[in-house]
Amino acid sequence: MTDLGTPENQSSSNNVWYFAYGSNMNKITMERRNFKPQQSHPARLSGYCLSMGLRGLPYIEPAFATVIKREDLNPPPNVPDVHGVVHLITKAEFRRIVLSEGGNGHKGFGYQQKDVLVSLVDEKGDEIGTVVGTTLVTPISAISPEYWPSKRYLDLCVSGAKAHRVPETYVEWLAAHDCYDSSKSTLAKTVGKYVAMGLALPSSFVMLFVTICFVRWDIQPPWILAKAMQSAFFVHQTIHTWLFRHLFGSGVNHLDLHPKKK
Numbered sequence: 050m051t052d053l054g055t056p057e058n059q060s061s062s063n064n065v066w067y068f069a070y071g072s073n074m075n076k077i078t079m080e081r082r083n084f085k086p087q088q089s090h091p092a093r094l095s096g097y098c099l100s101m102g103l104r105g106l107p108y109i110e111p112a113f114a115t116v117i118k119r120e121d122l123n124p125p126p127n128v129p130d131v132h133g134v135v136h137l138i139t140k141a142e143f144r145r146i147v148l149s150e151g152g153n154g155h156k157g158f159g160y161q162q163k164d165v166l167v168s169l170v171d172e173k174g175d176e177i178g179t180v181v182g183t184t185l186v187t188p189i190s191a192i193s194p195e196y197w198p199s200k201r202y203l204d205l206c207v208s209g210a211k212a213h214r215v216p217e218t219y220v221e222w223l224a225a226h227d228c229y230d231s232s233k234s235t236l237a238k239t240v241g242k243y244v245a246m247g248l249a250l251p252s253s254f255v256m257l258f259v260t261i262c263f264v265r266w267d268i269q270p271p272w273i274l275a276k277a278m279q280s281a282f283f284v285h286q287t288i289h290t291w292l293f294r295h296l297f298g299s300g301v302n303h304l305d306l307h308p309k310k311k
């Protein structure tokens with residue numbers, strides 16, 4: 050059984066167990082967000098399921114990961130409880146993660162903190178202990194099954210899970226998830242991507258740059274910035290739904306390339 054240290058270390062006023070289930074499992078994202086876990090363990094969050102349908106920017110980063118209570122999501126029976134990596138990090142590091150995520154830590158926007166009981170698991174998925182930690186959740190209204198994560202994002206999640214020895218059966222399930230692969234795009238979708246980038250990226254990059262500056266200064270970005278980012282995403286999603294997907298093809302999935310037989 051993995052040594053987790055004393056209970057005092059686990060519940061230290063300076064540390065927090067953070068359950069990561071998306072790209073924050075990956076070392077690349079950890080380095081970019083400037084957090085260095087003291088310990089990291091494969092883990093499971095019972096009663097919650099992973100959704101890769103958190104709506105993002107069509108054609109660019111269509112969707113991201115979140116977790117939803119199983120009873121609210123009502124998934125097919127073969128969908129497992131969400132697995133991930135639980136990191137022991139300082140509260141200052143966790144604050145930076147929250148501030149850099151969608152919503153910037155403001156209530157009612159993007160990801161929200163939730164205290165949870167996390168099961169530590171071995172490579173076979175058997176429970177070997179528990180810790181009280183925290184994770185980031187979103188309301189079910191923020192997800193859509195029509196939105197697929199980009200291949201880049203899904204690969205980050207899969208490689209991060211593999212590196213931390215998340216049970217192989219879960220990693221295989223995760224790797225089999227549908228993704229938006231730009232290499233499979235038609236010429237029309239490629240044109241749509243560049244048109245979307247021309248419309249979305251200038252304003253999004255400005256807001257992202259300002260957010261990064263606030264986070265580096267350890268200051269919570271203002272509420273109006275989180276609201277502006279949310280509104281920008283909504284506008285681009287709406288334009289895609291009513292115009293771009295008809296002109297260029299879907300920028301959130303590849304269902305239009307493989308239409309269902311009638």
